[in-house]
Amino acid sequence: MGLRTGDDYLAGLKDDRQIWYEGRRIEDPTTEPGLRNTALTVAQYYDFQNNPDLADLLTYETPDGDRAHISFIEPRSKDDLRRRGAAFAAWSEVTAGLMGRAPDYMNACMMAVGAAGHIWGARDPARAKAAYDIYLHCRRDDVCMTHTFVNPMTNRFVPISDQEPFVNAGIVDQNADGIFVSGARMVGTLAPFSDESLSFGAPLGLVDPRDDVYALGFQTKVDNPGLKWICRDIFDPEKPHFDRPLSTRFEEMDSIAVFENAFIPWEDVFIAKDLEAHNMSIPGMKFMQSLGHHVVVKNVAKTRFLFGLAHLLAESSLVSNFINVQDRLGDILMWLQTMESLALAAVEGAEMNPENGIYYCNEAAINAALRLYPEVYPRIIDHLYQLGGGGYVSIPQEATLDLAELAIDKYYRGASADAKDKVSLFRLAWEMCGSGWGGRQELYERFFFGDTQRMKSLNYQFYDKQEATDMVARILTPPRDRERLAWPDKYRPRV
Ligand SMILES: Cc1cc2nc3c(=O)[nH]c(=O)nc-3n(C[C@H](O)[C@H](O)[C@H](O)COP(=O)(O)OP(=O)(O)OC[C@H]3O[C@@H](n4cnc5c(N)ncnc54)[C@H](O)[C@@H]3O)c2cc1C
Structure with missing residues (x-):
C-alpha cells in the first residue's frame, strides 16, 4: 500500500472497535465530540508525509521499492539515524512537541521489534519470523499503532503468579492456529485513533515457571472482537479555539485494554510462554x-x-x-x-x-x-x-x-x-x-x-562502575616519590 493519506487513515478508523466511555460504546471516533478533533490532527500527520516537497525529508525508498515514512527505516548508518531524527523533528515542530504518540513514535518501535529476532527466535525461530513480518506489515500498510506494556494497577507488591489469574493479560489457551489472551493491560494512549495494538513487556524479571503464561508479545487489531478499550475522561470540551487552543487538537486519549479470550494468530505472536525472551525483551531490542x-x-x-x-x-x-x-x-x-x-x-x-x-x-x-x-x-x-x-x-x-x-x-x-x-x-x-x-x-x-x-x-x-571506582582507588593510592598520582593503566609509562 505505501504511504497513507489523511483520508485513508480516517476511513480505517471506521470499524468494529469497542471503545467505552461514560457508560456507552463510542461508535466512531471520527465523529465523536471530544475525539473527532484529534482524529483530524492525526490525519494531518498522514497528509504531511504525502507533501511531495517533503518526500526526501519524511520518506525513504524501502527495499520493496515503495516509499514509507522514514521512521520505519532499519538504520544501517548514522546517516539513517540523522534522517530519522530530522523527520521526527519536522512533525514535532508542527505539533510543538505536544503529540507524544504521533504515529512515527510507534513506527520506530515496530522496526525495533522486527530487528530483534535474535531475542524472540532463540527458542523458536518462527517467533523471529513473526516479529519481522509484523514489522513489514506495519511498514507496508502504514499502520497507526497503539501499545499496552503495563499490567493493571491491582497489586504491585504480590508476585504475579500469586495474584488472581488473568487479571493481568496472559495466554489462557493455545492451538495450532494461535493463542487466546485474557486479562488487562495499560495504558493504550491513542487507542481510539489507532489501527492496531502492540502488547509485551512489564513486568520484566519473571522467574516462576507458573508465570510463563504472562510471558507474551503480540500485535492485534484495535477492533479484535475479544478486545475492549475503556477510556478516561475526555479533556477536549470542544470550546472555541481561542478558549482551548491545545485540548481541541491534542486529546490523545488513554485507555485500558481488556482482552476476553481474544484470539491472536501465530503470525502475530513474537513471544509465547517464553520467560527468557520476555525478560530480555526491553534490553534485547534496545x-x-x-x-x-x-x-x-x-x-x-x-x-x-x-x-x-x-x-x-x-x-x-x-x-x-x-x-x-x-x-x-x-x-x-x-x-x-x-x-x-x-x-x-x-x-x-x-x-x-x-x-x-x-x-x-x-x-x-x-x-x-x-x-x-x-x-x-x-x-x-x-x-x-x-x-x-x-x-x-x-x-x-x-x-x-x-x-x-x-x-x-x-x-x-x-x-x-x-x-x-x-x-x-x-x-x-x-x-x-x-x-x-x-x-x-x-x-x-x-x-x-x-x-x-x-x-x-x-x-x-x-551501570558499569569500574572506571569510576578505579578513579577513586587511584586517588586513594599514596604518593610514591615523584609519582604523586597513581597512573591509570593506559597512561602508565613503559619501563
Ligand atoms: C499519560 C500516560 C500515558 C501513558 N501511555 C502509555 C502507553 O501508551 N502505553 C503503555 O504501555 N504505557 C503507557 N503509560 C504507562 C506507563 O508506562 C506507566 O505509567 C509507567 O510504566 C509506570 O507504571 P505504573 O503507572 O503502573 O505505576 P507503578 O509502577 O505502579 O508505580 C506507581 C508508584 O508506585 C511506586 N512503585 C510501584 N512498584 C514499585 C516497586 N516495585 N518498587 C518501588 N516502587 C514502586 C512507583 O515508584 C510509583 O511512585 C502511560 C502513562 C501515563 C501516565
Missing part, C-alpha cells in the same frame, strides 16, 4: 535507544515551545525585565539546550549492534534524556505558574472579550499587547499548566516511559 530517539527530539520541540510561551508571557507585562524572572527564563533555555545537545549526542554517538547490523542511538545520551525530562518538565511548569500569577484566573472567554460594553481592552491589555493577544497568551499558558489536559501532559512526562525512580535505580544497578 527499546530505550529506539523509542528514546523520538522522545528526545520531541522534547526539544516541546521545550522550545514552552520557552517561547514563557518568554512572551513575561514580555506581555514586562516582568521579563526583572532578574528573578530572567533566571526562570534562563532555566528553561538551559533545559532546551540540554535536550538539543542530547539529541545530537544520541545520533553522533550511535553504535551498530553486531547482532543485527542495526544502528541504535547512544545509550548514555538517551538514558540521560529519558531520566532528566520527567524532573525537568514539572520544573518548567512551575515557572509558568510563577510567571502568570493571578493573570491565569483573570482570563475571560473569547465571547466576553467581544462585548463592547465591558471596556475589556483598557483593563486586560498588556504593556506590549492588546487585550485579545494578551488573553490568548494567558489562556494558552493556563491550558498548558493548569487545565485537566495540562495535568495529563505533566503526568505523561513523569511516567510514560516508566517510573523514573525505578528507571534511575535500574540505571544505577546495571
Whole structure:
C-alpha cells in the first residue's frame, strides 16, 4: 500500500472497535465530540508525509521499492539515524512537541521489534519470523499503532503468579492456529485513533515457571472482537479555539485494554510462554535507544515551545525585565539546550549492534534524556505558574472579550499587547499548566516511559562502575616519590 493519506487513515478508523466511555460504546471516533478533533490532527500527520516537497525529508525508498515514512527505516548508518531524527523533528515542530504518540513514535518501535529476532527466535525461530513480518506489515500498510506494556494497577507488591489469574493479560489457551489472551493491560494512549495494538513487556524479571503464561508479545487489531478499550475522561470540551487552543487538537486519549479470550494468530505472536525472551525483551531490542530517539527530539520541540510561551508571557507585562524572572527564563533555555545537545549526542554517538547490523542511538545520551525530562518538565511548569500569577484566573472567554460594553481592552491589555493577544497568551499558558489536559501532559512526562525512580535505580544497578571506582582507588593510592598520582593503566609509562 505505501504511504497513507489523511483520508485513508480516517476511513480505517471506521470499524468494529469497542471503545467505552461514560457508560456507552463510542461508535466512531471520527465523529465523536471530544475525539473527532484529534482524529483530524492525526490525519494531518498522514497528509504531511504525502507533501511531495517533503518526500526526501519524511520518506525513504524501502527495499520493496515503495516509499514509507522514514521512521520505519532499519538504520544501517548514522546517516539513517540523522534522517530519522530530522523527520521526527519536522512533525514535532508542527505539533510543538505536544503529540507524544504521533504515529512515527510507534513506527520506530515496530522496526525495533522486527530487528530483534535474535531475542524472540532463540527458542523458536518462527517467533523471529513473526516479529519481522509484523514489522513489514506495519511498514507496508502504514499502520497507526497503539501499545499496552503495563499490567493493571491491582497489586504491585504480590508476585504475579500469586495474584488472581488473568487479571493481568496472559495466554489462557493455545492451538495450532494461535493463542487466546485474557486479562488487562495499560495504558493504550491513542487507542481510539489507532489501527492496531502492540502488547509485551512489564513486568520484566519473571522467574516462576507458573508465570510463563504472562510471558507474551503480540500485535492485534484495535477492533479484535475479544478486545475492549475503556477510556478516561475526555479533556477536549470542544470550546472555541481561542478558549482551548491545545485540548481541541491534542486529546490523545488513554485507555485500558481488556482482552476476553481474544484470539491472536501465530503470525502475530513474537513471544509465547517464553520467560527468557520476555525478560530480555526491553534490553534485547534496545527499546530505550529506539523509542528514546523520538522522545528526545520531541522534547526539544516541546521545550522550545514552552520557552517561547514563557518568554512572551513575561514580555506581555514586562516582568521579563526583572532578574528573578530572567533566571526562570534562563532555566528553561538551559533545559532546551540540554535536550538539543542530547539529541545530537544520541545520533553522533550511535553504535551498530553486531547482532543485527542495526544502528541504535547512544545509550548514555538517551538514558540521560529519558531520566532528566520527567524532573525537568514539572520544573518548567512551575515557572509558568510563577510567571502568570493571578493573570491565569483573570482570563475571560473569547465571547466576553467581544462585548463592547465591558471596556475589556483598557483593563486586560498588556504593556506590549492588546487585550485579545494578551488573553490568548494567558489562556494558552493556563491550558498548558493548569487545565485537566495540562495535568495529563505533566503526568505523561513523569511516567510514560516508566517510573523514573525505578528507571534511575535500574540505571544505577546495571551501570558499569569500574572506571569510576578505579578513579577513586587511584586517588586513594599514596604518593610514591615523584609519582604523586597513581597512573591509570593506559597512561602508565613503559619501563
Ligand atoms: C499519560 C500516560 C500515558 C501513558 N501511555 C502509555 C502507553 O501508551 N502505553 C503503555 O504501555 N504505557 C503507557 N503509560 C504507562 C506507563 O508506562 C506507566 O505509567 C509507567 O510504566 C509506570 O507504571 P505504573 O503507572 O503502573 O505505576 P507503578 O509502577 O505502579 O508505580 C506507581 C508508584 O508506585 C511506586 N512503585 C510501584 N512498584 C514499585 C516497586 N516495585 N518498587 C518501588 N516502587 C514502586 C512507583 O515508584 C510509583 O511512585 C502511560 C502513562 C501515563 C501516565
